[in-house]
Amino acid sequence: MAVSTTTFAERMKRIESGKTTSWTVPGEGLATHKDERSFLSKAGVKMRTKSTQKKVGILLYLLALVSGAISVIVARWLDFKFLDDAMAFAAGKGVDLASMLTGVPTALGLAIVLSLLAMMVLGLRKSAIHVQTAGFMGAFLFEADLVALAPEVYAMFYPPTWVADMMASATLVT
DSSP states (O other): OHHHHHHHHHHHHHHHHTOSOSOEETTTEEOOHHHHHHHHHHSOHHHHHTOOSOOOOHHHHHHHHHHHHHHHHHHHHHHHHHHHHHHHHHHHTTOOHHHHSTTOOHHHHHHHHHHHHHHHHHTOOHHHHHHHHHHHHHHHHSHHHHHHHOHHHHHHHSOHHHHHHHHHTOSSOO
């Protein structure tokens, strides 16, 4: 009888401390935050309001927005930096890589892959993926304006002719 009393007292102490969730996993005891998040993703709106989970912070949204924009900028840099070298290497091996990549926007493909990698590495939830996509599309559509805002930064990584072309095509920043 002493064992069950001690166990009950320990459980009551944990409950009163406020460091538990209000959910239990059958046969396993109190649910972890990951268990609760998994359950709530399948539950209705009424059940989500009872959640003890912390709401997604603004920092996660900001991180998602920046990661989407950075993926486009890094992909463009990788395209400029390494595509010509890859084409020359493939030509040296007897492969006509230029004809294979005709019509494939390599910078866009790289940006999508980098964005997906950032999503997995950062552990972005479904609610933040839309914000990451907004950052991705914003950087993709308004990259010329980003170059016009900081031409000296872009000049360190890109050819001067490309920077000049992008600054000439800026629409929002004049």
